[in-house]
Amino acid sequence: MQKPGSAAIYARISSDQSGEALGVTRQLEDCRKLAADHGWTVGEEYVDNDISAFKGKPRPQYQRMLDDLAGGYRDAVIVYNMDRLTRQPMELEQFTRLCEQAGVTQVKSVTADIDLGNDDGLFMARILAAIASKESGRKSQRLQRKARQTAEQGLPNGGHHRPFGYEQDRMTVNEAEAEILRQAVARFLAGESSRSICVWLNEEGVQTTAGGQWQTMTLNAILKSGRIAGLREHKGIVVADAQWPAIITREQRQQILGHFETKRRTNTRAPRRYVLSGLLRCGKCGNKLFSAIRVDTRRYVCLSGPDHGGCGGIAIVAAPLEEFLAAGVLMRLDTIELSETLKGRRAADDRQSTLLESLEDDRNQMKELSELWAAKDISSAEWKAARGPIEARIKATERQLAQASNSTALDGLIGTGSQLKEQWETLNLDRQAAIIKAVLDYATIMPGTPGARSLDPARIQPVWQL
Known part of the structure; x- marks a missing residue:
């Protein structure tokens, strides 16, 4: 059998808690050794770190490898184990069809030698994929039960980054950050928008626990969360009192949720330049007045036309009216x-x-x-x-x-x-x-x-x- 001239090495790990990619590094080392032992030339290495092959999430590097195989740029594949390649029988069938069309018959793994060019090799690959799929399903169920049990006990879950306001153990309050959160909550309940609070946090040099700048989506998730009120949530539902101390009261959290609910019902947003936005009516037709600028003068006007439905007969300068x-x-x-x-x-x-x-x-x-x-x-x-x-x-x-x-x-x-x-x-x-x-x-x-x-x-x- 002819030696491949440009083999592809594929490595993947489902969960990388440390973020250091140590799992895929070990896979790559073993795959490189296998290529050297067989005298294969490695054309490129494709790595998907911290991505599951069971949950159906996109795997960018896996897809790129498939494209290169289909295009004739790679003529063999090396993986540490077949379950690194796929844990889904349907995905295996798609892979084998692609290899057949591209003329790729040599697929090797560190733990098993699979020849997709004959029936026995394909049969073995299907068995391994079915076993991997079943084990992934069982593991997923075990993890879901464990996560639910942990939540009902009021204990914290894991994650790459600690929650803002708490130390790395997710139980101890970080008083400096907690005070910032209390100020943010007070400002939000006083009517300040999430966008404005994010601007304040960024101007003060306060970073998220990921080390980035604040965005409204991040802030809103924290404000709505039961965690800062001493509540343990699971899949968005409060299931227990938390074992960690609260930063704000539960009454404050209800007020926060009330503000968000009101905003959702009324579909209102914070004003940008006009403090009376949404509060003025036309004395002729009763329609809402809109903000507008003529030259350098801010005004509130009744706008006609199909998009606004007003009479166009009222206009007033903004500054003296606001005052x-x-x-x-x-x-x-x-x-x-x-x-x-x-x-x-x-x-x-x-x-x-x-x-x-x-x-x-x-x-x-x-x-x-x-x-x-x-x-x-x-x-x-x-x-x-x-x-x-x-x-x-x-x-x-x-x-x-x-x-x-x-x-x-x-x-x-x-x-x-x-x-x-x-x-x-x-x-x-x-x-x-x-x-x-x-x-x-x-x-x-x-x-x-x-x-x-x-x-x-x-x-x-x-x-x-x-």
């Missing part, structure tokens, strides 16, 4: 009426926390129900029968949440309007918008006098929430 309404909000913070009204809103906030807990429980139950059906523990008829009442409760709770309020943006601010007025310009746009939205429901802008060069307060008709 006027902000002054009105700050003045109301010092009134007795607002303090009394807020007491009622606090009760509504408590009600919201209860509703959120109920919503989370029902969503978790829905998820568990789906898992039971996927595992064939219940029939489709049983799944549909159980799903109906849960979906009805979820819809009812969401309707009640739509009517609930959240007044955390005003924590510590009642009676401080005069003092806050002096600090107003130092607050970022997110914080200003959160305070205004907590007090102002919306404002209708009436038509102005043609040629007027100053703001006419009579044009502004505010409707207060508090």
Whole structure:
């Protein structure tokens, strides 16, 4: 049999906890020795580190090797073991068909010599792939049961990077990071956007545990997680009290989830340059006013056309309007009426926390129900029968949440309007918008006098929430 002129060495390991690729390094060393013993020339080495061959995840280097085999650039394959090549019988059939079409018959492994060019070799390869697939399935089930048991005991799981706010043991609180998290939570509950908080963290030089900069997806995952509230989650469901100390209270976590739920329902985003975005209505047609710039002047305008649906008959300069309404909000913070009204809103906030807990429980139950059906523990008829009442409760709770309020943006601010007025310009746009939205429901802008060069307060008709 002719010696290969350009063999491919393929190495793979499913899990590399250390990140040092020691497993694939040992595989490569043994494969190189096997090539040398047979006098084969190695054309290239293909390595997929920390990627499973059982879960169906893409393996970039494996695919590149297949492309090179199909293109005639490689004429043999060396692996440490056949299960490094594939653990799926179907994938093995695809590999053998490709080798047959490309004329590749020599596939060697350190642990077994397989000749795909004859029936006996192909039969042996199929047996090895079937055994590997069955063992992977059993191992996956064992790991899932172990992970569930660990979670129910309130113990931490593993991972490449420690969770922010905790030491490497995932149990001990890192006080410096914990204080940063508490500040981030306070800012978020006060109305600041995740984007703005990430900017603050990056400007302060605070890095993630991976050593990178903060992004909203990373921050949001931490804010929503049960971990920082002393709760152990498994597949997104709280299953036990955690064995590690909490960084924030469970009440704060419910408030955080409430903010995210409100954002999801209303589909709102933080303002970028206009503090009154979404709060103004046209006095002619009732449509929402949009932000716009004419030359260097910021304005709020009623836009006509199919995308906006307004009449196009109202426009007002942004700066004096924002100053006027902000002054009105700050003045109301010092009134007795607002303090009394807020007491009622606090009760509504408590009600919201209860509703959120109920919503989370029902969503978790829905998820568990789906898992039971996927595992064939219940029939489709049983799944549909159980799903109906849960979906009805979820819809009812969401309707009640739509009517609930959240007044955390005003924590510590009642009676401080005069003092806050002096600090107003130092607050970022997110914080200003959160305070205004907590007090102002919306404002209708009436038509102005043609040629007027100053703001006419009579044009502004505010409707207060508090």
